Amino acid sequence: MLKAALRRGVSKPSCLSSIRFSSSVAAQYFPNEPIKPQFVSETIPGPKSQALNNELGEVFDNRATYFVADYVNSLGNYISDVDGNKLLDVYCQIASIPLGYNNPALIEAAKSDDMLYAIIDRPALACFPSSNYKQILQEGILAAAPPGMTKVWTALSGSDANETAYKAAFMYQHAHKRGSLDFTHEELTSVMNNKAPGASDMVILSFDKGFHGRLFGSLSTTRSKAIHKLDIPAFPWPKAPFPALKYPLEEFKQENHAEEVKCLEEFERIIVEDYKPHSIAAIIVEPVQSEGGDNHATSFFFQGLRDITLKHEILMIVDEVQTGVGASGKFWAHEHWNLTTPPDMVSFSKKFQAAGFYFSNPELQPNQPYRQFNTWCGDPSKAIIARAIYQEVSKHGLVEKTAQVGDYLYDGLKQLVNKYSSKVSNLRGENYGTFIAWDCYDADVRNKVLLESRKRGVNIGGCGDVSIRLRPTLTFERKHAEILLQVLEDVFRVV
Amino acid sequence: MLKAALRRGVSKPSCLSSIRFSSSVAAQYFPNEPIKPQFVSETIPGPKSQALNNELGEVFDNRATYFVADYVNSLGNYISDVDGNKLLDVYCQIASIPLGYNNPALIEAAKSDDMLYAIIDRPALACFPSSNYKQILQEGILAAAPPGMTKVWTALSGSDANETAYKAAFMYQHAHKRGSLDFTHEELTSVMNNKAPGASDMVILSFDKGFHGRLFGSLSTTRSKAIHKLDIPAFPWPKAPFPALKYPLEEFKQENHAEEVKCLEEFERIIVEDYKPHSIAAIIVEPVQSEGGDNHATSFFFQGLRDITLKHEILMIVDEVQTGVGASGKFWAHEHWNLTTPPDMVSFSKKFQAAGFYFSNPELQPNQPYRQFNTWCGDPSKAIIARAIYQEVSKHGLVEKTAQVGDYLYDGLKQLVNKYSSKVSNLRGENYGTFIAWDCYDADVRNKVLLESRKRGVNIGGCGDVSIRLRPTLTFERKHAEILLQVLEDVFRVV
Numbered sequence: 008m009l010k011a012a013l014r015r016g017v018s019k020p021s022c023l024s025s026i027r028f029s030s031s032v033a034a035q036y037f038p039n040e041p042i043k044p045q046f047v048s049e050t051i052p053g054p055k056s057q058a059l060n061n062e063l064g065e066v067f068d069n070r071a072t073y074f075v076a077d078y079v080n081s082l083g084n085y086i087s088d089v090d091g092n093k094l095l096d097v098y099c100q101i102a103s104i105p106l107g108y109n110n111p112a113l114i115e116a117a118k119s120d121d122m123l124y125a126i127i128d129r130p131a132l133a134c135f136p137s138s139n140y141k142q143i144l145q146e147g148i149l150a151a152a153p154p155g156m157t158k159v160w161t162a163l164s165g166s167d168a169n170e171t172a173y174k175a176a177f178m179y180q181h182a183h184k185r186g187s188l189d190f191t192h193e194e195l196t197s198v199m200n201n202k203a204p205g206a207s208d209m210v211i212l213s214f215d216k217g218f219h220g221r222l223f224g225s226l227s228t229t230r231s232k233a234i235h236k237l238d239i240p241a242f243p244w245p246k247a248p249f250p251a252l253k254y255p256l257e258e259f260k261q262e263n264h265a266e267e268v269k270c271l272e273e274f275e276r277i278i279v280e281d282y283k284p285h286s287i288a289a290i291i292v293e294p295v296q297s298e299g300g301d302n303h304a305t306s307f308f309f310q311g312l313r314d315i316t317l318k319h320e321i322l323m324i325v326d327e328v329q330t331g332v333g334a335s336g337k338f339w340a341h342e343h344w345n346l347t348t349p350p351d352m353v354s355f356s357k358k359f360q361a362a363g364f365y366f367s368n369p370e371l372q373p374n375q376p377y378r379q380f381n382t383w384c385g386d387p388s389k390a391i392i393a394r395a396i397y398q399e400v401s402k403h404g405l406v407e408k409t410a411q412v413g414d415y416l417y418d419g420l421k422q423l424v425n426k427y428s429s430k431v432s433n434l435r436g437e438n439y440g441t442f443i444a445w446d447c448y449d450a451d452v453r454n455k456v457l458l459e460s461r462k463r464g465v466n467i468g469g470c471g472d473v474s475i476r477l478r479p480t481l482t483f484e485r486k487h488a489e490i491l492l493q494v495l496e497d498v499f500r501v502v
Numbered sequence: 503m504l505k506a507a508l509r510r511g512v513s514k515p516s517c518l519s520s521i522r523f524s525s526s527v528a529a530q531y532f533p534n535e536p537i538k539p540q541f542v543s544e545t546i547p548g549p550k551s552q553a554l555n556n557e558l559g560e561v562f563d564n565r566a567t568y569f570v571a572d573y574v575n576s577l578g579n580y581i582s583d584v585d586g587n588k589l590l591d592v593y594c595q596i597a598s599i600p601l602g603y604n605n606p607a608l609i610e611a612a613k614s615d616d617m618l619y620a621i622i623d624r625p626a627l628a629c630f631p632s633s634n635y636k637q638i639l640q641e642g643i644l645a646a647a648p649p650g651m652t653k654v655w656t657a658l659s660g661s662d663a664n665e666t667a668y669k670a671a672f673m674y675q676h677a678h679k680r681g682s683l684d685f686t687h688e689e690l691t692s693v694m695n696n697k698a699p700g701a702s703d704m705v706i707l708s709f710d711k712g713f714h715g716r717l718f719g720s721l722s723t724t725r726s727k728a729i730h731k732l733d734i735p736a737f738p739w740p741k742a743p744f745p746a747l748k749y750p751l752e753e754f755k756q757e758n759h760a761e762e763v764k765c766l767e768e769f770e771r772i773i774v775e776d777y778k779p780h781s782i783a784a785i786i787v788e789p790v791q792s793e794g795g796d797n798h799a800t801s802f803f804f805q806g807l808r809d810i811t812l813k814h815e816i817l818m819i820v821d822e823v824q825t826g827v828g829a830s831g832k833f834w835a836h837e838h839w840n841l842t843t844p845p846d847m848v849s850f851s852k853k854f855q856a857a858g859f860y861f862s863n864p865e866l867q868p869n870q871p872y873r874q875f876n877t878w879c880g881d882p883s884k885a886i887i888a889r890a891i892y893q894e895v896s897k898h899g900l901v902e903k904t905a906q907v908g909d910y911l912y913d914g915l916k917q918l919v920n921k922y923s924s925k926v927s928n929l930r931g932e933n934y935g936t937f938i939a940w941d942c943y944d945a946d947v948r949n950k951v952l953l954e955s956r957k958r959g960v961n962i963g964g965c966g967d968v969s970i971r972l973r974p975t976l977t978f979e980r981k982h983a984e985i986l987l988q989v990l991e992d993v994f995r996v997v
Contacts, residue, residue, distance in 0.1 A: 063636040066644055066653055069628060070871035076630040078623040079615075089633045100626040101877045113622040118613075120574070122621070126887065127608040128573040129856045131595040133564060135571045138584045141558040149561055158561055163658040164878060170717050174734055181733040195728045201736035205728065209735065221876050222665050223719030223737070233690045233700065234872055238676040239669055240704070240737055241696035242718070361624045361878060376565035377729055381716050382596045383659060383856060388883070392621065 032403045033482045036110055037083035043490055044085070044464020045093040051461050053090030073466070081108035084480055084487050086466055094461065095490055098468035102297070102329045102478040103357040105396050106405075110482075113360075116395035125387035132161065133384040140387060147394025148364060150401075151332075153339050155349045156366035161385025165328035165356035166220025168363030169291065171379060172352045173224050175365075176289035176322045177207045178373040183320075184285060209288040210242070212277070212321075214249040216299030216471070219291055219326055228291055231299040231471075245281065247274040249296060250304045254433040267304060271311040278319050289322035289351070294340035295436075297329040300471020301444030303435050306344040313346050322351040324365075332358030333400055333481050336410030336440030343439070358481075359396055362389030405481040406440075412484055413440035416477070419492040420445065427499040431456075441483060444476040452502050459498040465491060527898045528977040531605055532578035538985055539580070539959020540588040546956050548585030568961070576603035579975055579982050581961055589956065590985055593963035597792065597824050597973040598852040600891050601900075605977075608855075611890035620882035627656065628879040635882060642889025643859060645896075646827070648834050650844045651861035656880025660823035660851035661715025663858030664786065666874060667847045668719050670860075671784035671817045672702045673868040678815075679780060704783040705737070707772070707816075709744040711794030711966070714786055714821055723786055726794040726966075740776065742769040744791060745799045749928040762799060766806040773814050784817035784846070789835035790931075792824040795966020796939030798930050801839040808841050817846040819860075827853030828895055828976050831905030831935030838934070853976075854891055857884030900976040901935075907979055908935035911972070914987040915940065922994040926951075936978055939971040947997050954993040960986060 033040060048054060052074040059075045080087040084107055086096040096104070106113060116122060121139060130137050148159055160175070162168040191204070198205025213219060213228035220226065221235060227242040229235055250267045253259035278287060292312060296302040316323045330340035332355065337343055341350060352371060356363040362385065373379050400406060417437055424434045424445055430452055436443035447453035453473045460467045470476045479487065528535060543549060547569040554570045575582040579602055581591040591599070601608060611617060616634060625632050643654055655670070657663040686699070693700025708714060708723035715724060722737040724730055745762045748754035773782060787807060791797040811818045825835035827850065832838055836845060847866060851858040857880065868874050895901060912932055919929045919940055925947055931938035942948035948968045955962045965971045974982065 059633055059636070060631070063631055066636060066639055067627075067631075068653075068655065068867050068871070068874055069631060071628045071875060072631060073629050075633050076625060078619045078625065078632055081623060086630070100624065100630060103624065103626070103877070108623050109619075110622065114618065117618050117621040123609065123612050124573045124604075126612040126617070126883070127605065128576060128603050129595065129598065130571060130573065131598070132562075133566045134568050135581070135595060136555070136558055136562075136564060136567060137573055138554055138570050141554070141561060144561055158563070160563065163662070164876070166876065167658070167662070167717065173718075174716075177735065178733045190728070190732060194732060198728050198731045198736070199725055200741070201722055201731075201738055205732055206736040207733050221669075222662065222717050223668075223722075224717060224735075227696055227718075230694055233685070233693050234870070236693045236696075237685060237689060237700055237873070238673045238702050240672065240719075241693070241701040242735055242737070243696055246695070357877065361881065372563050375729070376563070378732070379563055380566060381659070381661065382598070382852065386856065388621070 031484055031486070032405065032408065033083055033107065033484050036107060036482060040083035041085045041093050044095050046464060047091035051088065051092055051094070053088065053092060055089045059089055078108065083107040084483055092464070094464050094466040095487060096466045097477050097479040097483070097491060098466050099478050099480055101357070101468065102334070103360055105332060105358040105360060105481050106399055107480045107482045110399070112395055112399045113392065116391055119391070121391050122388055125391055129383070130387065131382050131384070132387070133380055137387060140390070143387060143390045143394055147390060147397045148359070151338055151397050152366050153342065153349060153353060155368055156353065158367050158369055158372060160365050160367070160379065161390060162363040162365070163383065163386060164363045165354065166222045166225045166363070168328070168354040168356055168365045169219045169228070169324070169326060170222055170224045172324050172354050172365040173211050173289065175352065175367065175371045175373065175379060176211070176324065177209055178378055179322065179371055180209055180285065180288045181207060182374050207288070209286050210244040210282070212245050212247060212287050212290045214292055214296070215246050216249055216296050216302055217291070217293055218296065218298035245277055247277055249302055250308055252303060254435065256437070263305070264307070267308040267311070271308065271315065274312065275315050278315065278321070285320065287319070287321050289324050290316060291324040291326050293326045294330045294335070294343070295442060297476065298470055300474045301435055301476050309341070309344045310346060313348055313350070317348060324352045324354065325350040326354050328354055328356045328363070330442065331355035332396070333406040333409055334358060334440050334478065335442045336406065336413050336438065338406050340442070359393040362386050362393070400481060409440045409481050409483070412488055413443065414438065415485055416441060416488045416491070417443055419488065420495070423492065423496055423499060430499055430502060441477055441479050444470065444474050447473050447475065449473055455502040456498055459502060460494055463494045463497060465494045526979055526981070527900065527903065528578055528602065528979050531602060531977060535578035536580045536588050539590050541959060542586035546583065546587055546589070548583065548587065550584045554584055573603065578602040579978055587959070589959050589961040590982060591961045592972050592974040592978070592986060593961050594973050594975055596852070596963065597829070598855055600827060600853040600855060600976050601894055602975045602977045605894070607890055607894045608887065611886055614886070616886050617883055620886055624878070625882065626877050626879070627882070628875055632882055635885070638882060638885045638889055642885060642892045643854070646833055646892050647861050648837065648844060648848060650863055651848065653862050653864055653867060655860050655862070655874065656885060657858040657860070658878065658881060659858045660849065661717045661720040661858070663823070663849040663851055663860045664714045664723070664819070664821060665717055665719045667819050667849050667860040668706050668784065670847065670862065670866045670868065670874060671706070671819065672704055673873055674817065674866055675704055675780065675783045676702060677869050702783070704781050705739040705777070707740050707742060707782050707785045709787055709791070710741050711744055711791050711797055712786070712788055713791065713793035740772055742772055744797055745803055747798060749930065751932070758800070759802070762803040762806070766803065766810065769807065770810050773810065773816070780815065782814070782816050784819050785811060786819040786821050788821045789825045789830070789838070790937060792971065793965055795969045796930055796971050804836070804839045805841060808843055808845070812843060819847045819849065820845040822848055822850045823852055823858070825937065826850035827891070828901040828904055829853060829935050829973065830937045831901065831908050831933065833901050835937070854888040855884070857881055857888070895976060904935045904976050904978070907983055908938065909933065910980055911936060911983045911986070912938055914983065915990070918987065918991055918994060925994055925997060936972055936974050939965065939969050942968050942970065944968055950997040951993055954997060955989055958989045958992060960989045
């Protein structure tokens with residue numbers, strides 16, 4: 008009962024808070040966690056990192072490497088590199104690593120018999136499911152499902168989750184159009200030539216600056232950066248504008264509301280004027296456009312999207328690949344919206360540490376078997392890790408704790424952003440856990456902030472053109488926030 | 503030296519064969535492997551299987567389930583279901599499971615420290631690679647690479663491997679066209695609207711009845727069955743005919759040659775007449791069209807494809823997702839062709855037990871970082887299992903052994919097919935390891951053969967419209983083949 012309430016971000020009696028959540032979970036998990044960043048090499052990447060990375064480059068495209076990591080010696084919120092440097096990690100494998108490096112609960116899950124058999128006898132889950140698969144899902148991923156979502160599809164990555172969600176949307180919409188009729192001869196033959204009517208001419212609508220993955224379907228909905236898309240064929244799918252809010256929000260309340268109204272109007276105009284009825288299968292939207300620059304919108308905007316999609320019988324897919332599993336201060340970021348009707352599908356991945364999934368209601372299951380299907384249909388080893396993550400998050404109230412430390416961190420950053428307002432601005436993520444970001448004066452300053460932070464022992468990531476995003480673990484606490492704030496002040500001073 | 507020779511399928515002195523390969527590897531791995539199928543329930547799926555599957559269906563699309571498996575009690579070539587039946591498995595999780603269930607070498611790999619850290623600290627491999635990633639690749643996957651292929655891209659499934667290979671092909675071809683020029687303003691802006699010239703208008707050509715996956719790009723190249731494709735948008739990419747050979751091959755030598763010549767001519771006609779030069783980025787072809795019905799072609803056909811692709815500067819991707827890793831009697835099925843020039847990319851997955859990969863030469867690496875990129879860029883836990891698989895295959899000469907048992911099995915099946923020629927025909931896979939298939943009189947007979955085999959304790963799979971395919975482990979030996987042949991004879995008699 009309490010667990011469920013916490014998961015949904017419902018407030019609880021403060022007495023309980025002090026009893027259950029006052030101690031440091033990080034200290035319980037990681038009694039030997041470093042108390043601050045540790046330096047061994049003069050630069051990061053250091054000489055060993057550079058040498059190993061050069062060797063790896065002979066066989067693997069590694070030109071985006073920050074440094075070569077030593078996972079054996081990483082612990083909690085600190086990632087170690089092969090030179091022995093230990094960095095406070097607030098990037099966390101691009102917004103993953105929910106419970107910290109080498110978390111004892113994950114070690115236990117990894118050493119379990121369930122895990123052993125999942126690894127050595129990998130099943131084709133939709134043909135020969137393992138006897139414990141339902142239990143694994145139910146004790147883990149499904150226990151975390153938002154209201155109304157009783158089905159889960161298990162995929163292998165965020166992209167894969169989004170693409171299979173798109174497929175479910177297309178099949179659902181066409182089944183509705185078709186009613187009780189069978190596939191026609193023309194559909195059955197044209198599809199083998201990749202042509203309509205058998206191949207769908209419906210579309211998925213996404214939002215400007217959104218990111219939904221890099222496979223062909225998901226990439227057609229990704230609108231983050233040209234370099235992600237150049238030279239790859241894309242479906243002629245539409246995009247709608249996403250609000251560009253001004254900060255501080257309290258100062259631009261009216262202007263921002265007008266911006267969101269304008270975006271909603273343009274969204275509905277595209278649906279009504281650019282497309283025939285029932286030709287947009289679904290929209291996909293992130294609660295915060297993460298790769299695209301940590302762009303937020305208000306609940307008003309998202310409720311507007313939900314209302315318009317319902318009105319025009321378009322499905323609404325919420326992409327929680329980056330926002331899901333607690334970092335926003337609620338288990339699912341879309342819980343911040345208090346929608347009057349739940350979304351149709353929710354995709355997620357990263358903070359359940361790999362694999363990808365989507366939730367849906369039972370209606371979204373295709374009307375025949377073998378339509379949503381592939382050899383693996385997921386990976387039980389990943390569902391087992393997700394179960395352990397969910398159970399720890401739940402047991403230790405890590406969503407609530409993340410909301411609390413996020414508030415502390417936001418307040419500290421607010422002071423810094425005010426103090427160094429010529430260099431950094433547009434602080435985002437108030438009351439949004441540790442899912443915090445800000446802009447830098449330009450890309451050059453941004454890149455310097457990333458570099459100087461790493462030099463001072465903080466591993467941090469950028470997004471968009473000039474933004475910096477924080478993506479720490481759910482065991483990131485006040486003591487870590489204090490170090491982060493100190494380092495950022497030092498960095499803001501010198502950049 | 504010997505290992506390398508074996509891997510390439512080069513013949514070796516017969517004395518060595520008898521010394522090194524005479525003993526039963528299955529008996530070494532699995533001293534307690536069942537000696538024959540074991541029945542507990544009257545039907546398969548039995549009552550426990552049905553009950554558990556009904557429960558699973560509440561949360562997961564499981565309408566394609568054969569039976570619910572008990573992996574803890576599966577061993578070697580025998581899969582156990584939850585009712586306690588033990589079936590000789592010649593389907594093996596849709597052509598996976600290389601070393602048998604609960605193989606001790608995989609148990610060791612799964613319990614290794616390398617595996618532990620790969621699971622609990624899953625890295626974003628292209629940003630923070632682990633210190634041992636090159637070693638894992640080099641001792642495993644890359645040690646198995648065909649000549650000239652020194653680079654590997656690590657993906658998460660066969661579909662993912664093919665799609666990232668397509669992306670590499672598109673980027674390579676456009677880089678060639680563009681020469682030393684930068685992206686134009688028009689390219690940079692048009693791509694954000696999913697339009698040319700920034701979005702590619704080049705195509706991937708695939709073959710009629712080919713199967714290359716079910717995500718949006720790979721599904722556009724899949725031509726196996728309408729149900730795989732219906733209602734899903736597809737790129738307008740072309741297909742060419744794949745030879746429909748007649749059997750027995752020795753009887754239809756001339757006719758089959760004419761068929762392959764005709765297909766090659768049509769292939770080149772499509773390239774020359776239907777497309778402008780340099781508008782087909784790549785072709786993708788399976789050594790045996792597996793999902794599409796186990797359709798073979800001769801080396802002459804594949805050499806023809808290679809010659810024509812080279813002539814027109816089109817890349818050649820060989821999809822070894824189902825054929826790779828030994829089942830064909832060579833490590834890579836395309837080694838049967840003795841091509842004068844290696845293919846440009848080779849994708850693979852299943853028998854390396856999950857994940858997906860492609861090999862390429864260094865030229866196929868995109869000209870900038872972050873173009874072939876995603877959060878995970880593979881999964882070290884899968885590369886660790888692949889390493890263990892490669893090392894066992896190599897140590898025990900399992901490719902060579904599979905070639906031998908395949909010959910025995912083929913001979914036995916040849917007799918059966920002759921004896922029951924009104925029901926089964928078109929035996930395929932001579933000198934092709936255990937990668938053997940045949941046709942049944944019609945779909946009804948085929949489905950009966952599958953059902954009756956399962957009743958008699960053999961788990962077996964179909965493909966295409968009327969075909970049955972054998973996909974046993976690489977530890978499938980003469981003793982297992984004898985049981986299989988006996989069961990098939992019983993089944994052919996009654997269907």
